[in-house]
Amino acid sequence: MAGETILKVNNLKTSFATKAGRVQAVRGISFEVRKGEVLGIVGESGSGKSVASLSILRVLPDNATLSADSIDFGGQDLARLPKKEFRKIRGARISMIFQDPMTSLNPLMTAGRQVEESLLEHCPQMGRQAARRKVLELFGRVRMPDAESRYRAYPHELSGGMRQRVMIAMALSCDPELLIADEPTTALDVTIQGQILLLLKELRGAADLSVIFITHDLGVVAGICDRVLVMYGGLVMEEGLTGELFSRPAHPYTLGLLASVPRLDQPKDKRLRPIAGSPPDMLAPPAGCPFFPRCEWARNVCIDGRPECARLSPTHKSMCWLLQPDAPGEGNPFRKAGGAYAG
Ligand SMILES: Nc1ncnc2c1ncn2[C@@H]1O[C@H](COP(=O)(O)OP(=O)(O)OP(=O)(O)O)[C@@H](O)[C@H]1O
Ligand SMILES: [Mg+2]
Known part of the structure; x- marks a missing residue:
């Protein structure tokens, strides 16, 4: 596979202690991000x-507890890095943008x-004059119209x-x-x-920048992402x-997501079908x-345990029992429905 790996997440689990019990939000996910790629993470609300x-x-x-075998970023394990060291990485080598900028911006300070300030925090040796020039340059890079006057504008x-x-x-x-980028456009x-x-x-x-782009909108994924993780119930499904x-969805959940977004290559009058049912209770998620x-192809085996990931290509894998050749149960109706690889 092309591209150097810059982030490798290995078996990440995060849960929250609440009055009602432990919310198991992320239950063991592993993935990589390569240099210069946009990796999409897609899934319904609450998927983690x-x-x-x-x-x-x-x-x-x-109230959160995090565990991971490792979160490797340039040879450092982010899961184990001392707090002080982590501060040098957060906001500098890894940064984040959120859905609603208003909650992250200080209403009392001008945009510029x-x-x-954030620039000087990480590079204090820079000096005010140079920082100001750099901000104007950054405003240019993000195509801020009329950068000089926007520099002096307040967020509102x-x-x-x-x-x-x-x-x-x-x-x-x-x-x-x-x-x-967590739903930066919603x-x-x-x-x-x-x-x-x-x-x-x-x-x-x-800039050779790598991006993790989080969205619930598959239409947006198609436009910007090179690769996609489909999350559901705190796990990576595909x-x-x-x-x-898009061309060979290999998990019934992905197929369901695809059927629920409008697509340009489909006739306008084709009805969109939201996935029936609701997401699992993360206080007591299913064992399987x-x-x-919610799956129309579910069998007993799907209730009891999680399958291994089936590899469909060097870049494509799916966690679905229907793709396991020796899974108990007759035939494979999911394949017949055009969801997965034929044969
Ligand atoms: N601080 C918290 N305390 C308890 N539970 C939490 C907390 N934060 C998140 N959760 C729970 O963790 C699960 C995953 O939440 P998360 O915010 O990651 O979902 P999401 O996929 O980003 O959804 P959305 O598309 O709505 O943003 C949900 O069940 C949520 O209720
Ligand atoms: Mg979210």
Whole structure:
């Protein structure tokens, strides 16, 4: 596979202690991010996408417990790195942008000043003058219209799209190797969404930046991601190149997600079918495949245990019993339905 690996997550588990019990948000996920790629993480609400990324950055609330065999980032294990060392990485070599910039921006400080402050925090030797120049340069890179006057604007004086550009400028200020973008466009209208996506695409091309792009929208995945992880119930159900996932979905959950998004290559009048049923209770997730209660092809074996991942290509794998050649049960109706690889 092309590209050097910059992040390798190995068996990450994160849970939260609550009054009702332990919420098992992420239950053992493993994946890699390669240099210069955009890796999408997609799944319905509650599937563990945000918790997975917050775990990598170790910005979890006090009631959280994280464990991992390793989270390798450039030879350092992020799961075991002392807090002080981690501070040098977070916001500098790995940075993050969120859905709603308003909650992350300080309303009392001008846009330019905020980017400047975050820059100086990580590079104090830089000096005010140089930092200011760098901020204006960053505003240019994120295509901020009229950068000079936006530098002096307060967050409430900016549109949603401009605020997100400020956040992206801040995230890029220390030339990160990895940018984690958690639903960065969902709060924006469609045209602005498109502009921000285009910007992220341009940026990663120009800077050799790797991006983890979190979204529940498969349409967005198709436009920006090279590879995709499909998460459900705190687990990775399927992983593959974006093209593989769209042309040969290999998990009934992915098939369900695909049937519930509008696609340009399908007739307009084709009805969209949301997946029936609701996500599992993460206080007591099923022992087997978490999707079995909603899966039309589920068998007894799916209830009892999780299958190994089936490899469908060097880049494509799926955690589904129906792809296990020796799984108990007659025939393979999922394959007949056009979901997985034929034969
Ligand atoms: N601080 C917390 N305490 C308890 N449970 C939590 C906490 N944060 C998240 N969870 C739970 O962890 C699970 C995964 O949440 P997460 O926010 O990762 O979902 P998500 O896939 O990002 O969903 P969305 O698309 O809605 O953002 C959910 O069941 C959620 O309720
Ligand atoms: Mg989320």
